[in-house]
Amino acid sequence: MADVLPSTSASLDVLLKPQSVAIIGASDDASRIGGRPVASTIAGGFKGRIYPVNPKRPTVQGLKAYPSITDVPEAVDCAIVAVPASLVEKTVADCAAMGTKSTIIFSSGFAELGAEGAETQQRIAAAAQNSGMRLIGPNCIGAFSVSAGWFGTFSSVQASLRLAPGKTAIISQSGAYGAHMFYMAQRRGVATDLWVTTGNESDIDVAEVIAYYAEHQDVSTIMAYTEGVKDRDRMCAALDLARAAKKPVIMIKVGDTDVGAEAAATHTASLAGDDAIYDALFKQYGVYRAHSCQEMVDVAYACQTGLFPKGRKMAIQTVSGGIGIQMADESVKNGLEVPAMPEALQQKLLGLIPYAGVRNPIDITGQVLNQPEVIGQGIDLSIRESGCDAYATYLASAPQAPGLKDFCLQTFKDLREKHPETPMALSMIATPEIIADYEALNIGCFEDPVMAIRAMAALSQFYETFERGQPDTPSALPAGVSEVPDRLVSEAGAKAILASAGIPVTRDVLTESAEEAVKAWHGIGGPVVLKIASPDILHKTEIGGVLIDLNDEQAIAEGFEVILNRAREAQPDATIEGVLVCEMVSGGVETVLGVTNDPALGPAVMFGLGGVFVEVMKDVTFRLAPFGIDEAHRMIGEIKGRAMLDGVRGAPPADVKALAQALSRLSVFAAENADRLETIDINPFVVLPDSAVALDAVIVPKATVLAGDPAVR
CATH class of the missing domain: 3.30.1490.20 (ATP-grasp fold, A domain)
Incomplete structure (x- = not known):
């Protein structure tokens, strides 16, 4: 960890919890880019010292102004640079000379515009690094801390504040998207304090901020947006810190990269893609990958309860049979179980409502209007006797209906008093004031019943991630392992190389x-x-x-x-x-093992079942290399055709332990040959009842792809 991503607390504290700040290019007009951070920080109640820098004015927004950063009477903790691109390099050099500890560069016109801008950006970053000054940007919209009253941003987020500072923190590579995340979090009731946008990431990147949040005692949940990972090891180290600290990370990843699928015509390469490899990263470190900002804030909202289901069994109670079916479907899609209620419990539920559906979902029907007491009775019975881990209830608009409003609220107060640690989610339509009453009971409220289920599934995923702790260490390869050559080899050569790494071959x-x-x-x-x-x-x-x-x-x-x-x-x-x-090997289950070397994330191992499963269904999963046996078993468990390995239609179970060992060894081999390897295809890899063996193999060296070898076209 120390070599890849050193502790960031001190260097980022001056950025997010400064005692003194300078705004270079400060404007007296609070609506302008250089004026907004001044106005927002004053309005935020910042207790530190504010130094506007503007050579044309004696004061800015009522504060004394200074002609240059070199005229400011102290070395500030953080300086905002809001000047034209042509002046940025000189300004940053002056900041460094004055001992400024951190700098936020709003200005654009650097690496995002091409080679010349990239060279200027590199010189700016080098000047900051040589002085020990940390830098965010250029081409970002800043950073802030609500609790510190410091709004080092030209976004108007300070004016949109609805909530007191909370323990959710935001990091975004995109400034505009970061602002959108904050606005939506405020509207959804996700209390946020720390917020950073990284822009061009000439110094501080998303990974480093995630690491900072992981180490920060006042952060419990991390929301992140990225367009790509520049340094795989830094990101993995950051996510590992968050996992060790038991802090949920909810991330949106957008953008595509070419992973060489056309250059290396193998199953592995054609099935790999930017999304597949990033999914591997997220699965490996327990990150919840959101696909919309709404989904992200809903999951962060659910995390605020701090109640994580200790298993995947979901009990559903509903006033609508159709909604109950939808919630059950969504549960299964998200890896949750919807078990039938025990027979004795079903009989007790029928005693409450003779015409109810009582297997699970429990459909209490519209009878709730005549017997509102069955809401609490049904949930209480389920919690005590179902053996489920989480409870989701759909009540439509009952919590705000005349005659039911007070009764419903008292029902859930009683339930929470009886079951203070039970994860519960409500799907209902109600006013913000009514919803706040339920949130005060530590019960998450969702208008969309599908999102209620998805959020509970996310909480279950986080619990599993935190409980399994640090990953097992992969075993070292045997002595004398052959490395990937610089040229293509035949199947015989490929098998010999893999056999030397301990992967069984025919x-x-x-x-x-x-x-x-x-x-x-x-x-x-x-x-x-x-x-x-x-x-x-x-x-x-x-x-x-x-x-x-x-x-x-x-x-x-x-x-x-x-x-x-x-x-x-x-x-x-x-x-x-x-x-x-x-x-000739007969019988067993055909699987496919492979490796693809992603330009950003490095070698990733693929696993899937063979035949139609890989050709048509593309039923595969990936993990970044290297990984141990436990992670290999999780890979195997993810594919839709997993039951094939357990034996079907009288076939004996396959040797899953041998399969997992081969996957782990392949991952170590791939990691040790990352600079030489493009792809590996082991297809088929047959898993027998008491062993596993590679029947065919292709190894494509990186050198052959770079050289344009026609054999890999």
Whole structure:
């Protein structure tokens, strides 16, 4: 951690909790970019010292102004730079010379515009680094702390404040999106204090701010927006800190990158994509990936209760059968279970409402208008006897209906008194004042019943992440492991490399004549597969370069010649090493293992079932390399076809432990060859009842892609 992302507390405290600030380019007009931070900070009740810098005015908004930062009487904790791009470099140099501890650069016109702007930005960042001054931006809209009264931003967020400072913190690479996150959080009842936008990230980036929030005692939940990760190790270290501190991270990631899917024509590369690899990062560190700002703030809102379900069993009670079905569907889609209520409990519920649906969801129907007491009775019984972990209730507009309003509120007061630690969510339509009464009971309220379920699923995910703690350490590779070469190798070469890393492969013999092939068959002692061995022919079946289930001398001798002739006819210029004689493996479950090397996040391991599952359904999952056995098991559990490995239609269970071990070893091999590797495809990797084995493999070195080798086109 120390090497990748050193402790950030002291250097970012001066940015977010400054005692003295300067606004360079300060305006007397509170509506202008240089005027807004002055006005907002004054209005925010900032207790520190404010130094407006404007050479054309003696005062700015009632405060004494200074001609230059060099005229300010002290080395300030934070300086805002709101001057034209052409003046920024000189201004930052003056700040550094004056001992300014941190700088926020509003100005744009740097790396986002091209090479010349990027060079200027690099010089600015170097000047700051040489002086020890921290820097946010350029091209950002600032940072603030509500509790400190410091609004170092030209956004009008201070005027939109509705809530007292809370323990949710925001970090956004995009300034405008960061402001939108804050506005929506305020409207949703998510109490926020710290807020940072990073812009071009010439120094401070999203990862460092996440790490700061993870270490900050007054932050409990982190909302983040990013368009990409520039340094994988820094981001992983930051997310690891948040996980260790048991602080939920809710993140939106947008934008696409080219992960080389066209250059390396393998299953792994074609199934990988920017989203898939970022999903791997988020799954690995327990980050909840939101796909809209509304979803993000709803999950952050749910986190404020501090009540995380200790399992995935969901009990649903509803006044509408249709809504109950929708909530049940959404539960299953989000990995929650909706178990049938125990028979004894069902009978007790029927005793309350003879015509209710009582399996789960519990549909108390419109009878609630005549028997409002069944709301509390039904939930109380469920909490005491269902064995579920979380409880969601849909009440439509009942909590604000005349004659029901006070009764409903008292019902949930009684429930909360009886069950103070039980995670509960309500979906209802009510005024903000009524909703506030339920929120005071630590019960989350959602207009949309789907979002109520999704939020509870997120809380369950966070609990699991925090409970499992630090990941297990992957085992080291065996001594003498071969590294990825600079050129393409045939299947024989690829299997030899993988075998050296401890990944099981079939027994194979590379032969150069029909006689050698027959001899190899005798040595294997059973049916074999013949394959063309050529580093220039990666897709052997496309040219008829594979013959299966051969088990006599004549078939093998003839097959040897057939395969050679087909290869020479299809690709006359291909280098032919010979024919590979492989043991024939029958039975088991076909899976696919792979590696793709993402430009931003590095090598990621893919796993999925073979056949239609990968070809059509694309039922795969990814993880960043390296990882241990426990993470491999979580990967295996994520795919939709997981039950195939447990044995279906009388088939014995597959050796999942051997599969997990192979995934972990592949991840370590990929991590150690990150600078040399483009992709790996192990397809199929057959998982048998008592073992697992690779039947075929392709390794594409990075050097061959860079060189434009036609074999990987």
